[in-house]
Amino acid sequence: MEKREFLVLTLFLITFMSVAFASAIQIQQSSLGVSVIPEFNQPGKATLEITGATPGNYNLYTLTAVKLLPATPFYLTDGTNEVNVDVYPTDQLVAQAPATYSFTVELRSIDTNQNVEGSMTVRVVSLEDAFEISSDSNSPDSNTISFYIQNREAIDLNNVHAKFSSIFFDLDQTFNIKANEKKVFEISVDPAKLKKIEAGSYLLTAQIDTDRGTKTLEGRISLDQKTGVQSLDSSTGFFVPTRNISKINNGNVNEDAVITAQKDVISRLFTSFNIEPTSVNRDGFTVTYTWNKQLGPSDELNVIVKTNYLLPLVVILAIVLLILGIKRYTETKIEITKSVTPIKTKTGQFALKIKLYIKAKKRVGNVSIIDRIPGVVQIYEKFESVVRPTKIDAKNRRIQWDIGEMGAGDERIFNYMVYSNVGVVGKFALPQALAVYEKDGQIHETESNNIYFLAEQRSPDEK
Numbered sequence: 001m002e003k004r005e006f007l008v009l010t011l012f013l014i015t016f017m018s019v020a021f022a023s024a025i026q027i028q029q030s031s032l033g034v035s036v037i038p039e040f041n042q043p044g045k046a047t048l049e050i051t052g053a054t055p056g057n058y059n060l061y062t063l064t065a066v067k068l069l070p071a072t073p074f075y076l077t078d079g080t081n082e083v084n085v086d087v088y089p090t091d092q093l094v095a096q097a098p099a100t101y102s103f104t105v106e107l108r109s110i111d112t113n114q115n116v117e118g119s120m121t122v123r124v125v126s127l128e129d130a131f132e133i134s135s136d137s138n139s140p141d142s143n144t145i146s147f148y149i150q151n152r153e154a155i156d157l158n159n160v161h162a163k164f165s166s167i168f169f170d171l172d173q174t175f176n177i178k179a180n181e182k183k184v185f186e187i188s189v190d191p192a193k194l195k196k197i198e199a200g201s202y203l204l205t206a207q208i209d210t211d212r213g214t215k216t217l218e219g220r221i222s223l224d225q226k227t228g229v230q231s232l233d234s235s236t237g238f239f240v241p242t243r244n245i246s247k248i249n250n251g252n253v254n255e256d257a258v259i260t261a262q263k264d265v266i267s268r269l270f271t272s273f274n275i276e277p278t279s280v281n282r283d284g285f286t287v288t289y290t291w292n293k294q295l296g297p298s299d300e301l302n303v304i305v306k307t308n309y310l311l312p313l314v315v316i317l318a319i320v321l322l323i324l325g326i327k328r329y330t331e332t333k334i335e336i337t338k339s340v341t342p343i344k345t346k347t348g349q350f351a352l353k354i355k356l357y358i359k360a361k362k363r364v365g366n367v368s369i370i371d372r373i374p375g376v377v378q379i380y381e382k383f384e385s386v387v388r389p390t391k392i393d394a395k396n397r398r399i400q401w402d403i404g405e406m407g408a409g410d411e412r413i414f415n416y417m418v419y420s421n422v423g424v425v426g427k428f429a430l431p432q433a434l435a436v437y438e439k440d441g442q443i444h445e446t447e448s449n450n451i452y453f454l455a456e457q458r459s460p461d462e463k
Contacts, residue, residue, distance in 0.1 A: 026049075027049075027050055027119075028050075029048055029119075030048070031046065032121055034123065035155045036088075036155065037126070037153065038126070039095055040210055042088075042158065045086065046084075046086075047084055048120070049081070051081070053078075053109075054112075055075075056076065056112075057074070059073050060083070060105060063104075065092040065093040066087050066093060067087075067089075068105065069088065070086075087122050095126040097126065098129055101124045105119065105120055130151065131149055132149070132150040132219070133147065134204075135204070135222055136148075138221065138223050139224050140195070140199070143188065143194065144187060145169065147185055147204060147221050148183060149162075149177065151177045151178065151182075154180060157177050160176070160208065162174075162207065166203065166204045166221055167197065168221065169187045196297050197223060197252060198297055199226065199253050201223075202222075203221075205219075223252065226252050226253070227251040229250065230249075232244070233245050240310060242307075244303075248299075254295065257293050258290065259290070260288060267307050273289070273306075275291065278291050332446055334364060334437055334446045337448060338354065338357075338449055339354075339355045339357075340355070342453075343417065351417060353415060354415065354416055354430070356414040357412075358406075358411065358414075360406035360408060362408050362439070364438065365406075365439070366404065367405070368390075368401065368402050369403065369412075370398060370433065371433040372399075373399060379417075379418055380418060380419055390402040401414055406437075426454070427453070433448040
């Protein structure tokens with residue numbers, strides 16, 4: 001009977017002491033803003049306040065989907081103790097939209113081997129909800145593009161590796177980001193490339209390496225608007241004036257460019273363009289050409305207007321020469337044509353037969369035909385023409401026929417020969433023959449055509 005009573009008393013004392021141990025210790029989580037991202041095997045930081053514990057060594061653990069550190073024993077004193085706890089995700093913890101995860105923790109006394117239960121709460125957040133990728137506005141004149149990645153959760157992350165990609169750049173970066181930190185990246189961009197990109201919002205992707213594979217996040221990069229169309233207008237040339245007109249879009253939004261040029265109804269005939277105008281309008285003697293084009297960033301509308309005044313000048317000159325020729329032809333009363341033919345002599349001397357053909361187009365009087373003899377030859381004074389020369393001036397080397405009156409349509413032919421005892425080689429010119437006559441009481445002169453002769457050297461056999 002006494003043994004049974006002793007056993008009951010012992011059990012009662014043990015139960016009482018356990019209840020007293022459990023009721024004496026209080027476990028309180030000081031902050032509920034603790035987050036865990038299952039894709040990263042990195043801890044959320046929590047602090048437990050433990051009061052009412054008997055001084056001694058204790059262990060803290062849990063049998064849930066998280067792991068707690070420290071795993072080694074720690075010492076609690078009498079009063080209030082603050083214990084820093086790292087909460088690690090395990091493979092059983094599922095990444096999800098932000099949700100509260102509460103779990104039981106066990107505080108075990110190593111000295112008495114007694115346990116007390118407490119509770120903790122963390123936010124379980126997926127990577128997509130934990131990070132925000134975006135940018136503030138970017139100026140197209142800065143030659144740099146900036147964006148940020150913001151950690152929206154209360155967890156420090158280290159050695160995060162990400163590959164960022166956009167229309168502006170590609171960036172491979174490893175970085176640390178603290179709880180609720182906004183980390184800004186600034187990247188240099190080729191100014192020529194930036195000028196060709198329109199203002200707006202562009203996709204930014206981030207491939208982030210995690211302990212559970214690669215995750216892709218998306219954000220936006222904003223590029224501010226810039227407007228402005230530059231106009232250039234220059235002219236060069238005199239006989240072929242050329243006007244170069246350009247409109248250049250220096251902004252990053254589409255702009256409508258308009259170029260106009262005016263010409264009169266005459267100069268338009270000699271004007272050409274490098275590109276065809278969009279429209280042509282005529283108002284009286286003025287013709288207006290218009291070019292329209294929508295310009296993207298860095299686009300250019302270039303129009304070259306070229307007026308070739310040389311062409312009308314050549315045409316006018318040709319017309320003037322033609323008129324002068326016609327006028328001279330119509331005013332000419334006598335035509336005189338001179339020709340030459342080489343003659344073979346028995347002695348091999350150089351000799352030429354010269355023929356003068358005269359035709360009267362109108363009735364004229366006191367007609368005289370004068371021809372000059374080159375200095376290298378002499379006149380052969382046996383003449384084949386019916387009318388012999390009126391005068392042979394050996395000193396001045398002239399030969400003259402006085403014809404008198406000629407009616408319209410009358411023709412005369414005079415032949416004479418020249419020779420040289422000295423061999424003549426090469427090209428030489430024979431002087432123009434001259435017709436002197438009277439018409440309406442005035443003296444007129446008409447010259448013949450120019451004539452050249454090429455004398456070739458002969459071999460002794462030919463002589």
